[in-house]
Amino acid sequence: MSYDKRFDGRKFDELRPIQAKAGVIKRAVGSGWFKIGNTEAYAAVYGPREMYPKFLQNPEKGVLRCHYNMMPFSSGGERVRPGPSRRSKEISFVTERALRPVVDLSEYPNAVVDVFIELPQTDAGTRCAGICAASIALADAGIPMSDMVCSVSAGKVADKILLDLNYEEDSHEEGVDIPVAMLHNSKKISLLQMDGELAPEDLRQAIELAKKACDQIYEVQKQALKSKFEEAPQ
Amino acid sequence: MSEIKVNDKEVVVPGEVLAVGMDYLPSYGTHREGDKILASRLGLVTIEGKVIKLVPLSGVYLPKAGDTIIGPVVEILLSGWRVGTNSAYPAVLNMKDATSEFIPRGANLTRYIAIGDYVMVKIFNVTSQNLVDITMKGPGLRKLKGGRVISVNANKVPRIIGKQGSMVSMIKDYTNCQILVGQNGIVWIQGTEPAREMLAVETIKKIEREAHLVGLTDRIKAFLEQHKEGIQKIAD
Amino acid sequence: MDGRKPDEYRPVTIETGVSKNAEGSAKVKIGETEVIAGVKMEVMKPYPDTPDQGSMMVNVELFPLSSPEFESGPPDNYSIELARITDRGIRESKTLDVKKMCIKAGEKAWTVVIDICTLNDAGNLYDAISLAAMAAIKNAVYPAYDGEKIDYKTKTKEKLPISKLPISITVFKYGDHLLLDPTNEEDKSYDARLTVATLENGNICSLQKGGDTAITADDALMMIELARKRSAELRKLL
Numbered sequence: 157m158s159y160d161k162r163f164d165g166r167k168f169d170e171l172r173p174i175q176a177k178a179g180v181i182k183r184a185v186g187s188g189w190f191k192i193g194n195t196e197a198y199a200a201v202y203g204p205r206e207m208y209p210k211f212l213q214n215p216e217k218g219v220l221r222c223h224y225n226m227m228p229f230s231s232g233g234e235r236v237r238p239g240p241s242r243r244s245k246e247i248s249f250v251t252e253r254a255l256r257p258v259v260d261l262s263e264y265p266n267a268v269v270d271v272f273i274e275l276p277q278t279d280a281g282t283r284c285a286g287i288c289a290a291s292i293a294l295a296d297a298g299i300p301m302s303d304m305v306c307s308v309s310a311g312k313v314a315d316k317i318l319l320d321l322n323y324e325e326d327s328h329e330e331g332v333d334i335p336v337a338m339l340h341n342s343k344k345i346s347l348l349q350m351d352g353e354l355a356p357e358d359l360r361q362a363i364e365l366a367k368k369a370c371d372q373i374y375e376v377q378k379q380a381l382k383s384k385f386e387e388a389p390q
Numbered sequence: 391m392s393e394i395k396v397n398d399k400e401v402v403v404p405g406e407v408l409a410v411g412m413d414y415l416p417s418y419g420t421h422r423e424g425d426k427i428l429a430s431r432l433g434l435v436t437i438e439g440k441v442i443k444l445v446p447l448s449g450v451y452l453p454k455a456g457d458t459i460i461g462p463v464v465e466i467l468l469s470g471w472r473v474g475t476n477s478a479y480p481a482v483l484n485m486k487d488a489t490s491e492f493i494p495r496g497a498n499l500t501r502y503i504a505i506g507d508y509v510m511v512k513i514f515n516v517t518s519q520n521l522v523d524i525t526m527k528g529p530g531l532r533k534l535k536g537g538r539v540i541s542v543n544a545n546k547v548p549r550i551i552g553k554q555g556s557m558v559s560m561i562k563d564y565t566n567c568q569i570l571v572g573q574n575g576i577v578w579i580q581g582t583e584p585a586r587e588m589l590a591v592e593t594i595k596k597i598e599r600e601a602h603l604v605g606l607t608d609r610i611k612a613f614l615e616q617h618k619e620g621i622q623k624i625a626d
Numbered sequence: 627m628d629g630r631k632p633d634e635y636r637p638v639t640i641e642t643g644v645s646k647n648a649e650g651s652a653k654v655k656i657g658e659t660e661v662i663a664g665v666k667m668e669v670m671k672p673y674p675d676t677p678d679q680g681s682m683m684v685n686v687e688l689f690p691l692s693s694p695e696f697e698s699g700p701p702d703n704y705s706i707e708l709a710r711i712t713d714r715g716i717r718e719s720k721t722l723d724v725k726k727m728c729i730k731a732g733e734k735a736w737t738v739v740i741d742i743c744t745l746n747d748a749g750n751l752y753d754a755i756s757l758a759a760m761a762a763i764k765n766a767v768y769p770a771y772d773g774e775k776i777d778y779k780t781k782t783k784e785k786l787p788i789s790k791l792p793i794s795i796t797v798f799k800y801g802d803h804l805l806l807d808p809t810n811e812e813d814k815s816y817d818a819r820l821t822v823a824t825l826e827n828g829n830i831c832s833l834q835k836g837g838d839t840a841i842t843a844d845d846a847l848m849m850i851e852l853a854r855k856r857s858a859e860l861r862k863l864l
Contacts, residue, residue: 181746182658183693183810185450194646198745200691204450204478215519218478223690223698228741229648229664233778235739238687239700258404260430263452265519267478272691274743276662277645295404295432298449298545302421302430303405341405341428378403381432385401385447385602 186297218261419444537580544575650766680727756794
């Protein structure tokens with residue numbers, strides 16, 4: 157089969173509309189909100205703070221801990237029972253690894269920085285949206301970071317390499333989903349996963365598409381952080 | 391050719407390129423990568439001659455030796471008290487650093503300082519593991535009685551205090567309150583009436599929100615002028 | 627403590643349809659407290675003792691995202707109480723006509739699950755959560771159902787059978803003073819609280835008392851009166 161026109165009419169290298177905000181959860185030390193198409197993620201950062209349980213403390217530097225969760229009514233089918241699942245635990249771990257290369261917690265031995273990610277609405281690309289929101293939240297929280305992390309899913313449907321798969325494309329029988337996260341300046345990859353079958357050349361192309369998307373996402377993340385401080389005084 | 395890529399006092403994000411070329415020097419909150427100077431966190435970039443540094447806009451307090459802080463007693467220890475510091479690291483106040491009074495061995499430490507009491511203390515040592523030692527012996531250091539306590543972003547404390555204490559003095563004059571500002575973002579306020587304390591609280595929160603904008607001193611003065619009639623009425 | 631009158635609410639906003647995949651949803655802000663509620667529906671076998679009725683369930687998630695005081699893990703007493711207060715207000719007033727939710731007696735009936743998740747806890751979760759649950763139910767529509775399978779992607783225009791609009795208001799007592807809508811700094815030190823759900827006709831449909839101090843009958847009646855007065859304002863926002 158040939159995938160000639162995308163289900164929602166986008167170009168193959170076109171992202172869905174993106175929006176972002178910083179400082180949306182006032183009780184958190186830092187927070188971010190990131191929406192791409194119909195996938196929406198909130199992220200809140202608490203810390204550096206005392207870490208429990210104590211045996212998980214690291215005496216050399218602070219620990220980054222991510223918690224990813226989808227709200228029970230967020231996905232397109234039945235209700236999802238609240239609570240951690242194997243999938244959400246896995247996504248929590250890879251999110252943590254995607255963010256760790258930029259975060260510098262050397263001044264915070266034995267402490268923890270907790271990042272909570274919640275999605276009220278999902279349409280594929282959830283771990284990527286979560287990472288983008290988390291990046292904004294960590295920066296907003298004043299955590300020492302060498303760079304921002306941008307994340308998007310690239311992939312292939314039938315014979316076309318494309319960017320930012322929505323749910324229909326992701327669940328297509330000939331769909332291959334490749335979530336990627338990159339450090340903005342160096343474009344080094346901190347998250348790379350893949351479901352499906354793909355030739356190496358196709359993978360290279362997909363990563364190239366992701367690199368370009370990274371710059372676009374960075375601009376939105378940057379603007380979200382800067383506009384928080386541009387509000388007029390009351 | 392060296393070039394600065396951002397404006398002075400602009401908000402910059404982690405990894406943002408601040409300057410290119412070897413003529414500039416990275417300082418607090420910035421680092422050099424090759425020939426570029428980048429931001430190491432979210433902050434306000436300040437360019438002082440050739441030195442580029444960041445004023446952080448957010449972030450939890452990190453205890454530093456020499457800082458004077460305010461915190462609540464959270465636990466009574468064998469020979470001292472554990473004090474919350476509004477950071478990831480609680481501090482320990484030893485009996486011998488608490489008071490010049492002689493405290494007999496085995497005495498009930500709660501008689502001196504109880505859980506929930508707020509104290510103004512000075513950090514004299516922070517170990518590599520961020521264990522914090524504090525003392526209550528020194529000018530102005532003491533157990534705080536009465537009043538109310540609020541928590542602000544520790545990064546805004548310099549603006550709340552002002553140059554040589556000018557900002558906090560202005561608030562004290564207008565509201566007639568005692569105000570103590572801890573470097574850790576905890577502020578203690580005591581006034582003759584709740585309305586005066588409220589005005590001090592509102593003013594400090596306003597400074598916290600607008601610390602990064604210009605003309606702050608004038609705006610705060612105007613705010614205090616505007617509201618001082620309010621408290622006069624209540625006082626009468 | 628923030629300059630409001632004791633019976634004054636912070637600004638309240640309700641936004642509906644905020645989660646496209648849910649059958650109904652609403653986001654409620656009271657001051658800086660923010661919660662989001664979603665309705666999901668399923669077809670199940672009715673309970674044996676009510677074979678001609680559908681059912682409903684209310685669940686509250688206190689996300690650690692929304693406050694440094696919440697931890698991950700199974701629901702604790704606070705979240706269970708919040709869920710049950712909200713549930714009671716809707717169920718006992720027969721707001722949802724569960725008889726109309728029956729498809730085939732003894733075999734199939736609709737089950738409505740309302741999940742309310744906290745986004746930011748700046749105090750008074752009691753009222754924010756109840757309001758969000760009501761707004762989400764009011765916003766909800768049945769998903770397409772062909773008798774065998776539910777097609778969640780297609781929404782019908784048919785709303786849930788709602789006959790009443792209970793509004794829940796929690797009155798807090800501090801010594802001799804009554805207070806509404808405390809911020810999170812205020813809402814820990816109260817002596818007693820009374821959550822009162824009121825209907826359009828002025829009748830009360832549910833009560834829940836909390837707090838460590840006992841209150842007199844007169845206190846309770848005063849608190850109920852205060853709640854009834856204010857409920858009309860909040861109901862207008864629905």
